[in-house]
Amino acid sequence: MLIRLSPDAASTDLPSDITPKHAYLNRRALLQHSLGLGLLTGMGVAWSQTGPSPTVVPGKLPALASKRSALENALAVDVPTAYTYASTYNNYYEFGTDKSEPARNAHTLKTKPWTLEIEGLVKKPMRLGLEEVMKLGAMEERIYRMRCVEGWSMVIPWIGFSLSTLVKHVDPLGSAKFIEFVTLADPKTMPNVGSRVLDWPYLEGLRMDEAMHPLTLLTFGMYGEILPNQNGAPIRLNVPWKYGFKNAKSIVKIRFTDKQPATAWNKAAANEYGFYSNVNPSVDHPRWSQATERRIGEDGLFNKKRKTLMFNGYEAQVASLYSGMDLGKNF
Amino acid sequence: MNVRKRLLSPWAKPLLMLLLALPAVWLIYAAFNDLLGANPAEALIRQTGDWTLRGLCVVLAITPLREITGTPALLRFRRTLGVGTFIYACLHMLCYAWFDQGLALEDIWRDILKRPFIWLGFGALLAMLPLALTSFNAAIRWMGVKRWQTLHRLVYATAVLAVLHFFWMRAGKNDFTEVLVYAAVLGILLAWRVRSLIATR
Numbered sequence: 001m002l003i004r005l006s007p008d009a010a011s012t013d014l015p016s017d018i019t020p021k022h023a024y025l026n027r028r029a030l031l032q033h034s035l036g037l038g039l040l041t042g043m044g045v046a047w048s049q050t051g052p053s054p055t056v057v058p059g060k061l062p063a064l065a066s067k068r069s070a071l072e073n074a075l076a077v078d079v080p081t082a083y084t085y086a087s088t089y090n091n092y093y094e095f096g097t098d099k100s101e102p103a104r105n106a107h108t109l110k111t112k113p114w115t116l117e118i119e120g121l122v123k124k125p126m127r128l129g130l131e132e133v134m135k136l137g138a139m140e141e142r143i144y145r146m147r148c149v150e151g152w153s154m155v156i157p158w159i160g161f162s163l164s165t166l167v168k169h170v171d172p173l174g175s176a177k178f179i180e181f182v183t184l185a186d187p188k189t190m191p192n193v194g195s196r197v198l199d200w201p202y203l204e205g206l207r208m209d210e211a212m213h214p215l216t217l218l219t220f221g222m223y224g225e226i227l228p229n230q231n232g233a234p235i236r237l238n239v240p241w242k243y244g245f246k247n248a249k250s251i252v253k254i255r256f257t258d259k260q261p262a263t264a265w266n267k268a269a270a271n272e273y274g275f276y277s278n279v280n281p282s283v284d285h286p287r288w289s290q291a292t293e294r295r296i297g298e299d300g301l302f303n304k305k306r307k308t309l310m311f312n313g314y315e316a317q318v319a320s321l322y323s324g325m326d327l328g329k330n331f
Numbered sequence: 332m333n334v335r336k337r338l339l340s341p342w343a344k345p346l347l348m349l350l351l352a353l354p355a356v357w358l359i360y361a362a363f364n365d366l367l368g369a370n371p372a373e374a375l376i377r378q379t380g381d382w383t384l385r386g387l388c389v390v391l392a393i394t395p396l397r398e399i400t401g402t403p404a405l406l407r408f409r410r411t412l413g414v415g416t417f418i419y420a421c422l423h424m425l426c427y428a429w430f431d432q433g434l435a436l437e438d439i440w441r442d443i444l445k446r447p448f449i450w451l452g453f454g455a456l457l458a459m460l461p462l463a464l465t466s467f468n469a470a471i472r473w474m475g476v477k478r479w480q481t482l483h484r485l486v487y488a489t490a491v492l493a494v495l496h497f498f499w500m501r502a503g504k505n506d507f508t509e510v511l512v513y514a515a516v517l518g519i520l521l522a523w524r525v526r527s528l529i530a531t532r
Binding site: 084085088089097099100152195196197198268284287288289294296297301302303304305 | 362368369370371372373375429430433435441442445446503504505506
């Protein structure tokens with residue numbers, strides 16, 4: 001399955017075991033057959049799904065043990081995206097704006113030693129080494145849909161624990177209403193930090209209740225291993241009901257504030273990227289529709305794009321955070 | 332045997348056509364063999380667009396090259412290159428309409444209302460259409476050389492529209508490096524023509 005059969009992995013209950021391998025291989029074969037009947041028989045088969053199988057073990061980085069998450073809707077039933085795709089098709093502008101560049105350039109990122117600073121409106125501001133941060137909570141594997149604002153999506157088995165675990169640990173003051181995430185901006189190791197594409201460092205932010213939502217994941221690994229550099233190693237965020245750019249990568253500082261933080265994309269184009277950036281098929285980006293998405297590795301060339309779900313399919317869990325808000329205005 | 336003689340060889344044109352077909356052959360091969368990465372639709376759309384821009388650069392370089400190097404034989408390749416470029420532009424549009432929009436006219440209409448940079452690309456293609464339709468010898472005879480040449484100056488409009496199309500598309504990412512390369516090449520080629528026009532007056 002997704003994770004190598006190393007002794008510690010074998011002893012863990014893996015969410016990737018939910019769909020037995022033969023079941024989704026059958027599903028695939030079916031897909032190929034139905035497309036084969038299409039206009040161009042050979043092309044249909046060849047172009048529908050010949051990509052790397054999601055069952056291939058990455059085996060590239062150190063393993064990170066975890067337990068299957070028990071949280072409601074934390075294990076998407078969707079077919080996970082192949083590791084090859086999830087680790088070579090990335091938006092990580094510090095390493096280049098083309099989606100193939102992070103995988104090529106991010107080897108320069110130094111993730112050891114790594115320090116996470118926690119400051120602002122908290123009772124216990126602190127500086128923690130990566131290992132200390134990782135010990136704060138029990139590692140869980142969660143399979144999340146990830147919807148990019150550009151109109152494509154993936155399904156990724158992440159490893160980490162709820163951000164709320166860390167928030168509780170540092171004990172925020174009552175006046176803390178927002179959390180700002182500051183990410184690494186090192187011109188020596190990140191070739192594109194000198195460019196004027198965005199204002200560096202890349203900043204993101206969440207409202208306190210969003211940060212405390214159990215689905216908000218402080219992430220250290222994916223596909224049973226530690227995060228590859230191009231996916232935001234060694235610490236990143238995953239807020240599955242928001243567009244992918246809200247998931248700050250390579251976080252160095254978490255700051256608790258009483259004001260809504262400025263975020264990188266909001267500063268670059270406030271009319272296009274709001275603070276909330278919740279996935280919403282009925283609120284279009286000013287320059288393109290958000291009604292549909294292309295699932296990477298699964299939707300072949302001849303498939304129509306699939307419909308995007310409200311809050312990326314996490315509506316039942318998160319809609320209450322925004323009750324009474326005009327989501328068209330607070331996009 | 333020198334370069335000029337080789338250019339006149341009966342094999343030169345078929346060889347050029349073969350060369351022009353190579354990127355398309357590669358893209359089809361890559362699509363069949365899953366070599367286009369995570370998002371093959373996007374890769375096909377972008378790469379056919381890139382090849383169209385490159386084709387425009389080459390086709391517009393013929394006249395300056397011919398005059399600067401004194402190689403009139405180059406002229407025999409201009410129309411072949413032009414038609415080749417037009418084919419890539421058509422493939423570009425087809426890839427968009429098919430792989431991005433699933434050939435659904437209603438979706439395409441909604442999409443181009445949202446993304447006006449597509450209009451510029453469509454405009455560039457439309458400006459190429461009469462040129463492609465009159466690219467055979469008989470058309471020159473029917474129209475007369477003068478009128479044919481006047482019509483074919485539309486290629487300048489295509490070049491400008493194509494670069495603007497690319498610029499607007501990249502504006503979203505705030506990344507203009509590649510756009511500037513094409514704009515510079517096409518700008519120099521157009522400026523050369525303006526200069527020689529002024530010089531002949």
